[in-house]
Amino acid sequence: MQELTDQQLYSALQYAKSQDENAGRAMLEQFQNNQPALAHTILGIFPSMIAEKDQNMAYLFMDLCFDVLCVFQNAFGALPTQQSMGVDWIEKFAGLLGAELQSFMTDQPMDSKIRNQLQDRFAGRMIDSNAQTGLVNFMNLSIDQYVAEYRPSIEAVRISKTMIFVVIQLFEAIYNQSGPIKH
Secondary structure (H helix, E strand, C coil): CCCCCHHHHHHHHHHHHCCCHHHHHHHHHHHHHHCHHHHHHHHHHHHHHHHCCCHHHHHHHHHHHHHHHHHHHHHHCCCCCHHHHCCHHHHHHHHHHHHHHHCCCCCCCCCHHHHHHHHHHHHHHHHHCCCCHHHHHHHHHHHHHHHHHHCCCHHHHHHHHHHHHHHHHHHHHHHHHHCCCCC
16 A cells, blocks of 8 residues: 555545534444444444543544544545455454554553563564554654643553554555555
8 A cells, every 4th residue: 555645644634624523423333334343443442442541542542543534535435344355354464463462451461571572563563564654643743742731641642652553554454455545
């Protein structure tokens, strides 16, 4: 998948910010209908992991996920349905992330040295993937702006930045799996 240019990213972000409440609600309902497993992961599981550290940070995360959804749909077209793709793709992707993501769940018992190694390995793999770096940077900047004003825990910030990166990776996996994309 080709990375969005600054102009494409700006245009897609403007599209995301221009959605009113009704349009946003309809978009989220369509997302939940077309990709129920992904929607549950992104809007349920990931925010609950963040909410363990900071509830308001979890709300910000869900807002940013909506922006990511809008950016991808605006830039690359309609999101393919889970049914058209099968669930194999998400199972394979989740299998790659399994142990590494568990290392971010502090309620899971794990040796701290192993936890740190898994987190470092995850970060390294994700950085090497070059996933929409402009979008990742914008999302991280949004989190940093929130942090400057509200001072959530360092752990909540780290988990949020990691999870927003994973969300972007998941969307890339969907669009890469589904074939040709529009620009």
